[in-house]
Amino acid sequence: MRVLLDTHAFLWLVTDAPQLSPKAKAIFLDAENELLLSAVSGFEIAVKYSLGKLELSEPPRAFIENRVRQNALTVLPIQMQHTYRLSHLPFHHRDPFDRMLVAQALEEDIPLLSADEILSQYGVERLW
Numbered sequence: 001m002r003v004l005l006d007t008h009a010f011l012w013l014v015t016d017a018p019q020l021s022p023k024a025k026a027i028f029l030d031a032e033n034e035l036l037l038s039a040v041s042g043f044e045i046a047v048k049y050s051l052g053k054l055e056l057s058e059p060p061r062a063f064i065e066n067r068v069r070q071n072a073l074t075v076l077p078i079q080m081q082h083t084y085r086l087s088h089l090p091f092h093h094r095d096p097f098d099r100m101l102v103a104q105a106l107e108e109d110i111p112l113l114s115a116d117e118i119l120s121q122y123g124v125e126r127l128w
Contacts, residue, residue, distance in 0.1 A: 001034070002033070003035055003127065004036045004101060004110050005036065005038075005073075006101055009113045011045075013028045013071075014067040024115075024128055035073050037075055038075075038100070038101055039077050040097055045060050081107050082100065083103070085103035085107045090121075090122075092121040093118050093122075101114075105125075111126065112125065112127070114126055114128060
């Protein structure tokens with residue numbers, strides 16, 4: 001199964017954080033799953049790191065690239081069709097990063113691994 005990781009899910013998964021649900025951890029550990037990390041998550045991590053809102057063990061580029069490689073993740077680039085999908089999304093959520101993740105999940109027809117219950121209002125399949 002292809003699964004798109006929400007940014008917090010990615011961070012919690014690679015740091016084995018206690019906020020991680022057992023189901024999310026099982027999805028992460030199942031070698032049959034293709035786990036996707038959106039380029040928008042890289043953008044979100046870089047922004048929050050530069051604002052001092054996110055502490056990492058190394059700078060964002062090294063942190064993300066190392067964890068993508070170590071965990072055999074696939075990077076999902078932002079495509080134009082993903083951006084077009086944004087124009088059809090209601091504003092259940094104001095966070096632009098989360099809205100892009102929803103647009104990508106809907107456009108790619110894949111579930112989104114996220115603890116954020118609000119995202120379910122978009123009709124995206126949310127796993128947690």
